[in-house]
Amino acid sequence: MNMHNEKDIFTDFLASRKLRMTPQRGLILDVFLRTKAHITSEELYNKAKKRDRSIGQATVYRTLKLLSQAGLAREVDFGDGVVRYEHGYGDEHHDHIICERCGKQIEVLDERIERLQKKLAARHGFTLTGHSMYLYGICRECRRKEEKG
Amino acid sequence: MNMHNEKDIFTDFLASRKLRMTPQRGLILDVFLRTKAHITSEELYNKAKKRDRSIGQATVYRTLKLLSQAGLAREVDFGDGVVRYEHGYGDEHHDHIICERCGKQIEVLDERIERLQKKLAARHGFTLTGHSMYLYGICRECRRKEEKG
DNA sequence: ATGACTGCAAATGTTTTGCAGGTTT
DNA sequence: AAACCTGCAAAACATTTGCAGTCAT
Numbered sequence: 244m245n246m247h248n249e250k251d252i253f254t255d256f257l258a259s260r261k262l263r264m265t266p267q268r269g270l271i272l273d274v275f276l277r278t279k280a281h282i283t284s285e286e287l288y289n290k291a292k293k294r295d296r297s298i299g300q301a302t303v304y305r306t307l308k309l310l311s312q313a314g315l316a317r318e319v320d321f322g323d324g325v326v327r328y329e330h331g332y333g334d335e336h337h338d339h340i341i342c343e344r345c346g347k348q349i350e351v352l353d354e355r356i357e358r359l360q361k362k363l364a365a366r367h368g369f370t371l372t373g374h375s376m377y378l379y380g381i382c383r384e385c386r387r388k389e390e391k392g
Numbered sequence: 393m394n395m396h397n398e399k400d401i402f403t404d405f406l407a408s409r410k411l412r413m414t415p416q417r418g419l420i421l422d423v424f425l426r427t428k429a430h431i432t433s434e435e436l437y438n439k440a441k442k443r444d445r446s447i448g449q450a451t452v453y454r455t456l457k458l459l460s461q462a463g464l465a466r467e468v469d470f471g472d473g474v475v476r477y478e479h480g481y482g483d484e485h486h487d488h489i490i491c492e493r494c495g496k497q498i499e500v501l502d503e504r505i506e507r508l509q510k511k512l513a514a515r516h517g518f519t520l521t522g523h524s525m526y527l528y529g530i531c532r533e534c535r536r537k538e539e540k541g
Numbered sequence: 542a543t544g545a546c547t548g549c550a551a552a553t554g555t556t557t558t559g560c561a562g563g564t565t566t
Numbered sequence: 567a568a569a570c571c572t573g574c575a576a577a578a579c580a581t582t583t584g585c586a587g588t589c590a591t
Contacts, residue, residue: 263590265546284581299548304581322469322524324556325580340518353512356505360527363502369489369529375471376525378509380518412565414571433556448573453556473581474555 249276249315249332256313270295271306272315281319281327281348321348321377338376344385351378398425398464398481405462419444420455421464430468430476430497470497470526487525493534500527 253272254264274291275282288303307328310316317331321341337350356376364371381389402421403413423440424431437452456477459465466480470490486499505525513520530538 261545263545265589267547297548301549301582302547305546320469320471340513340516342518343521349516351512351516353508356508356512359502359505359508360525363500363505364489364527364529367489367498367500368532369491369527370535371527371529372492373529374525374527376509377523378513378518378520379522379524380513380520383517386519410569412570414564416572446573450557450574451572454571 247333252332253310253313253315257309262309267295267298267302268306268309270298271303272310275307275310275316275328276330281321281329283325283327285325287328320375338378340378340380342382342385343379344381344388347382396482401481402459402462402464405464406458411458416444416447416451417455417458419447420452421459424456424459424465424477425479430470430478432474432476434474436477469524487527489527489529491531491534492528493530493537496531 250264250269250272253268257264257268270291271287274287274294278287278290284304284307285300287307288298288300291298291303307316311318311328311331315330315332316328319327319329319339321327321339335352337352339348340351341348360374360376361371399413399418399421402417406413406417419440420436423436423443427436427439433449433453433456436456437447437449440447440452456465460467460477460480464479464481465477468476468478468488470476470488484501486501487505488497489500490497509523509525510520
């Protein structure tokens with residue numbers, strides 16, 4: 244079995260919990276894998292519904308949780324009250340920069356910051372297990388538009 | 393007028409928006425100022441109710457939004473679905489370290505990280521306007537407990 | 542049979558909104 | 567009067583849960 248195939252990984256994960264791979268779960272995984280950026284449960288639900296009109300919202304919510312536990316998805320929280328999911332397998336950790344005007348997001352990573360975060364935590368007696376960092380700003384394009392306008 | 397008094401600041405802010413200082417708003421501000429750490433709207437509502445039994449939840453929500461806009465409070469989001477408020481006036485910006493076991497939070501600041509964040513954003517074409525950074529880990533006490541247990 | 546899975550509808554929990562009545566200017 | 571403020575109840579919103587029926591082992 245090719246363990247670099249996400250569907251196999253998921254099936255394997257499910258089996259380890261005595262759960263099963265089902266058509267719905269397969270569909271949700273497939274839709275998820277075909278999306279590039281950060282998708283919400285509702286967006287995914289709408290896309291999945293185009294392929295299987297009978298699918299239920301709850302199933303999408305439940306499956307996304309499973310995908311997160313399987314390490315195939317990662318929950319990201321931009322603080323606007325909706326949980327988004329991004330690909331979690333094979334991708335390394337990264338943080339986000341979000342444009343406050345147009346909502347564009349890019350993924351970034353700065354090793355020096357990562358190192359300083361670990362040190363900072365240690366200095367306060369904490370063993371770092373994870374972090375979330377969101378930078379908010381104005382992107383080049385939006386800045387240009389504002390100058391013109 | 394002593395502009396280092398939070399109540400005056402709030403009154404001033406309200407006036408600038410043609411809004412009024414009222415007993416309820418004053419009470420909510422006072423309760424807020426007496427709390428140390430991060431308080432939720434509901435917690436604040438319960439505290440305020442002890443002093444004025446007739447106060448309404450909606451008023452607390454609305455007033456906390458106003459306090460944020462006035463710069464006296466700041467919204468913080470630990471990602472658990474509840475918005476918390478911390479003091480925003482006179483306090484400088486800081487980030488948070490949260491213990492995943494006991495929930496203890498401490499406030500931290502690292503100038504080098506702040507500088508690198510700005511650079512990182514600039515490198516990607518963004519003018520940084522703000523950021524949120526939460527470090528998650530295990531605190532010293534919880535680590536000790538685990539070693540014993 | 543047993544245990545898992547589904548869609549649906551109802552429940553949840555936080556926050557927002559509409560509104561009728563009251564107060565300030 | 568006009569504009570603002572209040573508490574209440576209802577609405578809104580994302581998410582979770584209970585359930586009855588279905589399916590796989």
